[in-house]
Amino acid sequence: MNLTLKNIKLALGEFTLDCSLNLPSGKLITLLGPSGCGKTSLLKSIAGLYPLDRGTISLGDRDITNLDSRFRKVGMVFQDYALFPHMSVEKNICYGMNLKNDAARKRSDELLEMVELPGFGTRMIEELSGGEKQRVALARALASDPDLLLLDEPLSALDARLRRVLRRQIREIQLKTGITTLYVTHDQEEAMAISDLVVLMKDGRVCQTGSPREIYTTPAHRFAGEFFGSANLIPLGDCSHILDGFDPSAFPGGPDFPEDSYLFFRPEDCRILSAEDSPIQKELSGTGKILYEEYGGDFHYLEIKSGSLCIKIKTKSPEKLQDSEIRWMVRPEDCLILGDD
Numbered sequence: 218m219n220l221t222l223k224n225i226k227l228a229l230g231e232f233t234l235d236c237s238l239n240l241p242s243g244k245l246i247t248l249l250g251p252s253g254c255g256k257t258s259l260l261k262s263i264a265g266l267y268p269l270d271r272g273t274i275s276l277g278d279r280d281i282t283n284l285d286s287r288f289r290k291v292g293m294v295f296q297d298y299a300l301f302p303h304m305s306v307e308k309n310i311c312y313g314m315n316l317k318n319d320a321a322r323k324r325s326d327e328l329l330e331m332v333e334l335p336g337f338g339t340r341m342i343e344e345l346s347g348g349e350k351q352r353v354a355l356a357r358a359l360a361s362d363p364d365l366l367l368l369d370e371p372l373s374a375l376d377a378r379l380r381r382v383l384r385r386q387i388r389e390i391q392l393k394t395g396i397t398t399l400y401v402t403h404d405q406e407e408a409m410a411i412s413d414l415v416v417l418m419k420d421g422r423v424c425q426t427g428s429p430r431e432i433y434t435t436p437a438h439r440f441a442g443e444f445f446g447s448a449n450l451i452p453l454g455d456c457s458h459i460l461d462g463f464d465p466s467a468f469p470g471g472p473d474f475p476e477d478s479y480l481f482f483r484p485e486d487c488r489i490l491s492a493e494d495s496p497i498q499k500e501l502s503g504t505g506k507i508l509y510e511e512y513g514g515d516f517h518y519l520e521i522k523s524g525s526l527c528i529k530i531k532t533k534s535p536e537k538l539q540d541s542e543i544r545w546m547v548r549p550e551d552c553l554i555l556g557d558d
């Protein structure tokens with residue numbers, strides 16, 4: 218079901234959440250932003266745990282703004298799972314559902330099958346691993362057939378390998394059930410991997426919404442460029458000192474950019490030029506010495522000190538590197554000019 222937040226406002230001490238959002242039905246949408254930007258507060262407002270100061274929340278054609286959280290048809294999984302440790306898995310899953318024994322067992326078994334924990338119904342929560350608890354919490358959130366699923370950093374307590382396994386499982390369950398899901402994460406790689414749509418937040422506001430590809434390839438401003446993926450951002454005023462061939466009029470918007478704009482490009486769009494490569498007029502190039510290097514298996518990561526700046530480069534072919542000056546280049550069509558926010 219689609220979720221619409223219209224001009225919502227929520228003041229929490231010094232902090233204010235202030236945004237509008239229209240999220241399509243049946244999609245997995247991640248909320249991404251720095252710590253303290255208001256992701257959890259936004260989820261809690263939608264779940265009915267924080268009453269709004271202003272604005273409306275609708276789920277499909279139901280206005281749920283003032284509805285008690287029990288009647289919103291919203292399932293939620295918290296960071297710490299919030300399961301009852303001394304109860305069985307089955308009792309946790311069916312808690313508060315008013316099902317008789319057989320019906321409860323049947324529903325719990327169905328959900329345990331879905332989260333790939335068949336036969337776990339009689340186990341106690343305290344006997345489970347972190348990953349198993351996370352799946353039980355997900356089963357519990359799904360038990361009442363919610364119209365919306367809210368997941369607040371459900372994988373943050375798990376190790377990197379398990380996170381990858383479970384994020385895929387969450388995505389598969391979401392696709393299978395078709396439940397509109399709002400997923401909070403700190404992890405931009407996780408957001409990129411599983412989302413249909415990313416909502417980028419900063420200081421209690423939504424600052425860009427789009428598919429992971431849209432935000433990665435066309436960030437709206439400096440913050441989006443550097444928060445979603447790794448980025449080179451060169452203040453426009455410095456470009457002509459360190460980049461041969463820099464001509465602002467070659468970019469849409471031309472020389473009218475505000476002075477505090479940046480030239481933006483991704484590290485993987487930079488190439489290292491060898492002595493045999495002849496410079497190509499259309500390209501932007503610079504020189505510098507290697508400041509830092511990392512071997513990454515399928516790529517090589519480099520930082521080159523070019524003038525007062527550090528240029529990040531991700532390349533597949535580092536074999537020709539020497540200690541002397543390195544010449545690197547980027548095509549103007551792989552660059553954007555971005556404002557501060």
Ligand SMILES: Nc1ncnc2c1ncn2[C@@H]1O[C@H](COP(=O)(O)OP(=O)(O)OP(=O)(O)O)[C@@H](O)[C@H]1O
Nearest residue numbers: 229230232250251252253254255256257258259403
């Ligand atoms: N109940 C509350 N009373 C007062 N301030 C609050 C309350 N809940 C949250 N805040 C403040 O609101 C701001 C946003 O918090 P929130 O937990 O929503 O951020 P977040 O983006 O989820 O952060 P994190 O990624 O660290 O979990 C913070 O400054 C926080 O201290």
